[in-house]
Amino acid sequence: MLEVNGLSYSYCDGGTALRDITFSIAPGERVALLGPNGAGKSTLLWCLVGVLRGEGTVVVAGTKLAPGTEHEVRRKIGLAFSEPDDQLFMPTVARDVAFGPRAHGASPQEADRRARLAAQEVGLDESLLSRPPHELSSGERRRAALAAVLALSPELLALDEPTNSLDAPGRAALASTLASLECAQLIATHDLEFVRPLCRRALVLVRGCLVADEPLANLLADQRRLTEYGLTATVVLPERGPTR
Amino acid sequence: MVAKARTRDPLALARELSLAGLLGALGLLLPVGFHALGWGGKIFLPMHLPVLVAGFVVGPGAAASVGLIVPLLSSLLTGMPPMSPPLALLMSAELTVKAAVASVLYRRLRLNFWVALAGALIADWAVLALAAVAAGRFFAIHAPPVRYVAAALALSWPGTALQIIGAPLGVAAIERRVPRLVAARRRGSGEEG
Amino acid sequence: MSPGHVLDLYVKRDSPLHRLDDRAKLVGLAGFLVGALAAPARPPWAALALAAALLGAAAVGRLPPRALVRRLVPLALVIGGPFALSRLGGAATRAAGEVFAVRSFLVAGAFGVLMAVARPADLLEVGGRLPLVGGFAALSEFILRGTQLLAGEVVRTNRAWALRAPRPGLRLRVGALTAASISLLGRAAARSERVGAAMALRGFDGRLPPVPPGPLPLSHLAAGLAFGFATLLLGVLGRWL
Numbered sequence: 001m002l003e004v005n006g007l008s009y010s011y012c013d014g015g016t017a018l019r020d021i022t023f024s025i026a027p028g029e030r031v032a033l034l035g036p037n038g039a040g041k042s043t044l045l046w047c048l049v050g051v052l053r054g055e056g057t058v059v060v061a062g063t064k065l066a067p068g069t070e071h072e073v074r075r076k077i078g079l080a081f082s083e084p085d086d087q088l089f090m091p092t093v094a095r096d097v098a099f100g101p102r103a104h105g106a107s108p109q110e111a112d113r114r115a116r117l118a119a120q121e122v123g124l125d126e127s128l129l130s131r132p133p134h135e136l137s138s139g140e141r142r143r144a145a146l147a148a149v150l151a152l153s154p155e156l157l158a159l160d161e162p163t164n165s166l167d168a169p170g171r172a173a174l175a176s177t178l179a180s181l182e183c184a185q186l187i188a189t190h191d192l193e194f195v196r197p198l199c200r201r202a203l204v205l206v207r208g209c210l211v212a213d214e215p216l217a218n219l220l221a222d223q224r225r226l227t228e229y230g231l232t233a234t235v236v237l238p239e240r241g242p243t244r
Numbered sequence: 245m246v247a248k249a250r251t252r253d254p255l256a257l258a259r260e261l262s263l264a265g266l267l268g269a270l271g272l273l274l275p276v277g278f279h280a281l282g283w284g285g286k287i288f289l290p291m292h293l294p295v296l297v298a299g300f301v302v303g304p305g306a307a308a309s310v311g312l313i314v315p316l317l318s319s320l321l322t323g324m325p326p327m328s329p330p331l332a333l334l335m336s337a338e339l340t341v342k343a344a345v346a347s348v349l350y351r352r353l354r355l356n357f358w359v360a361l362a363g364a365l366i367a368d369w370a371v372l373a374l375a376a377v378a379a380g381r382f383f384a385i386h387a388p389p390v391r392y393v394a395a396a397l398a399l400s401w402p403g404t405a406l407q408i409i410g411a412p413l414g415v416a417a418i419e420r421r422v423p424r425l426v427a428a429r430r431r432g433s434g435e436e437g
Numbered sequence: 438m439s440p441g442h443v444l445d446l447y448v449k450r451d452s453p454l455h456r457l458d459d460r461a462k463l464v465g466l467a468g469f470l471v472g473a474l475a476a477p478a479r480p481p482w483a484a485l486a487l488a489a490a491l492l493g494a495a496a497v498g499r500l501p502p503r504a505l506v507r508r509l510v511p512l513a514l515v516i517g518g519p520f521a522l523s524r525l526g527g528a529a530t531r532a533a534g535e536v537f538a539v540r541s542f543l544v545a546g547a548f549g550v551l552m553a554v555a556r557p558a559d560l561l562e563v564g565g566r567l568p569l570v571g572g573f574a575a576l577s578e579f580i581l582r583g584t585q586l587l588a589g590e591v592v593r594t595n596r597a598w599a600l601r602a603p604r605p606g607l608r609l610r611v612g613a614l615t616a617a618s619i620s621l622l623g624r625a626a627a628r629s630e631r632v633g634a635a636m637a638l639r640g641f642d643g644r645l646p647p648v649p650p651g652p653l654p655l656s657h658l659a660a661g662l663a664f665g666f667a668t669l670l671l672g673v674l675g676r677w678l
Contacts, residue, residue, distance in 0.1 A: 012423045012424075012427065013423075046634075049638055050255075051255065051634045051637070051638070070254075070255070070637075071254070071640065071642075074637070074638045074639075074640065075640065078638075079638055081631060081635065083628075083631070085586065085628075086628060086631035086632050086635055087632075087635040089262075089579070089582055089632050089635065089636060090578075090582075091558045091578060091581070091582065099636075099639055099640075099641075100639035100640055103639055103640030103641055103642060104640045132585070134585045134586075134589065148639065149639075152639065152640070254636075254637045254640075254641050254642050254643060255633070255634065255637040257641075257643050258632075258633035258634070258636040258637040258641045259629070259630055259633030259634070259637075260633070261575070261576060261579055261633065261636075262579065262629040262630070262632040262633035262636070263626060263629045263630070263633070264576060264579070265576060265579025265580050265582065265583045265629070266583045266586075266587070266625050266626065266628075266629040268576065268577075268579070268580035268583065269580050269581075269582075269583025269584040269586070269587050270583075270587065270622075271580075272580060272584050273584055273587055273588065273591075301626075306576075309572070309573060309576050310576070310580075312573070313573055313576055313577055313580065314580070317557075317577055317580060317581075319548070320548065320552055320557060320560075321446065321552070321557055322446070323446065323508045323511060323512070323545070323548070323549065323552075324511055324512075325515075326512050326515055326516075326541065326544075326545050327544055327545065327548055328473075328540055328541045328543075328544030328545055329515060329516060329519070329537060329541045331515065382533055382537070383519075383523060383526070383530050383533045383534065383537075384526070384527065384529035384530050384533055413615075413619055414619070414622055417619045417620070417622045417623040417626070418622060418623060418626040420623060421623040421624070421626050421627040422626050422627065422630055424630075
């Protein structure tokens with residue numbers, strides 16, 4: 001499904017964001033992409049869809065990412081941003097969700113059908129479809145953004161910090177939604193409890209390097225490595241405790 | 245804009261449209277804010293600043309489009325500038341020329357920022373002079389255009405000052421957060437992405 | 438400033454004019470504008486008839502008088518100033534000033550009624566289907582969405598400001614306002630990059646997919662044509678009779 005080989009990326013100022021990343025994802029597989037803040041998780045996702053152009057190769061469902069093939073690759077990978085407002089740019093939710101199918105040549109009726117289906121998949125109430133995105137709550141906007149990505153029926157769904165600003169019921173609902181999808185998934189997150197029931201495998205990025213690619217259960221059982229990779233930390237209070 | 249769009253990298257075009265839309269939005273909101281504070285629009289020219297900044301950060305086509313659309317959209321949404329008297333049309337012409345000239349000088353010809361800014365302001369005054377001639381003919385008043393332009397400048401010098409101070413700050417703020425603009429300008433290519 | 442409602446002259450009513458198809462409204466407006474630009478200031482009957490037609494449209498739209506007044510009062514200076522100055526000139530200048538004032542009020546009133554009975558987003562949708570206007574309509578939609586996002590950012594920044602500096606001195610206020618504005622602009626520009634990427638990732642190819650037009654009821658078209666033609670005729674007849 002996804003083959004990444006030797007992917008490296010450096011910023012304009014010369015700082016290295018990703019170093020020689022190599023991994024693959026099988027069709028239907030759900031993989032957690034873990035790492036502390038600044039590890040390069042988002043950068044990796046941007047590179048997979050060709051928004052950032054790194055060195056190395058990325059092959060998505062048989063299509064190699066190269067100048068000229070971005071359109072085809074982007075139809076196969078759906079990327080849900082960490083900030084849903086960045087993905088909602090049309091006057092109404094319905095038009096936003098239908099945008100992808102319409103941009104890829106679907107008829108208005110077909111695009112509308114796919115939009116309603118995607119909205120159902122993510123549990124977005126139909127009454128919200130005719131509203132402007134800014135009138136939705138943050139949880140609803142996150143679902144709308146996810147529906148907008150799912151409307152294209154991607155073969156790989158990449159999610160960047162999907163549980164940001166979601167309450168517990170929202171996280172549970174999102175987990176159920178993701179569990180019901182058949183496409184392969186790559187979930188970039190710090191939320192270990194969220195990915196625990198969803199993913200069997202974990203990739204760990206630390207300072208741009210892929211330091212682990214193993215079963216998630218093994219990683220979660222190893223507290224020392226979780227701490228070493230910056231995935232957990234212990235809160236240390238000063239001796240006198242809070243005085244204010 | 246639409247015909248040329250089809251031959252360009254969609255990512256570059258999408259980013260340019262999005263950034264142009266942002267600055268156009270500022271062109272709508274700043275005058276609302278200024279009027280709410282009671283700071284005269286004809287004096288501070290709040291709509292001019294974001295459109296001028298657009299001229300420095302997007303290509304000439306997008307910049308001209310922002311200059312063309314913002315006064316007309318503002319007229320529809322807020323009633324100012326009015327369609328009649330045709331101040332909206334005049335501002336549209338002014339801002340289209342101003343933004344396009346800034347973009348051509350700064351992004352295509354890669355001239356110094358201050359040279360491009362001066363060129364944009366002079367182009368704006370030239371449009372004002374032409375409009376003054378037309379208005380003079382309508383009202384059967386015969387005076388040299390330079391007198392009208394001088395009167396307009398005398399009234400709006402705070403706005404010109406705001407542009408001279410605000411434009412470099414705005415452009416620097418955007419270029420700092422969007423480094424690809426600097427790289428694209430260095431290339432001097434038609435691709436802003 | 439509330440996000441999403443910053444710029445909106447729409448007056449929510451359930452009236453025949455509100456229910457009229459937007460295309461028919463634009464047809465009516467086009468005819469009225471031609472009539473208004475053709476009508477002379479003297480004799481005044483054509484201009485008065487056009488004003489009456491406008492008031493009639495506002496009545497059909499069940500618009501409160503303050504909706505039109507709100508639109509026209511800010512123009513008092515812009516229109517009244519040149520008109521007042523023109524009275525100091527010769528006969529040709531005075532006549533031009535009268536024509537200027539009459540046409541300005543009629544056109545401003547027409548747009549005022551239109552924007553009170555039609556939403557900008559709907560009008561842009563109609564405009565988006567027109568061959569030359571389409572691309573500009575797309576940018577206009579982006580600008581409108583941008584106002585919502587920016588207004589939200591400004592509200593949040595103001596709240597943060599109020600919580601941390603409830604009574605700032607002038608120097609602090611000016612310095613902080615400048616810094617906050619620059620920071621807001623930079624953040625908004627960075628966000629616009631992500632929005633652009635989101636569009637490209639969903640297949641944007643340079644054009645926003647057009648919304649297909651619904652059927653235009655003949656009765657609506659007839660109403661728009663009737664109003665537009667009648668007002669056009671009034672203006673033209675006023676000019677030539």
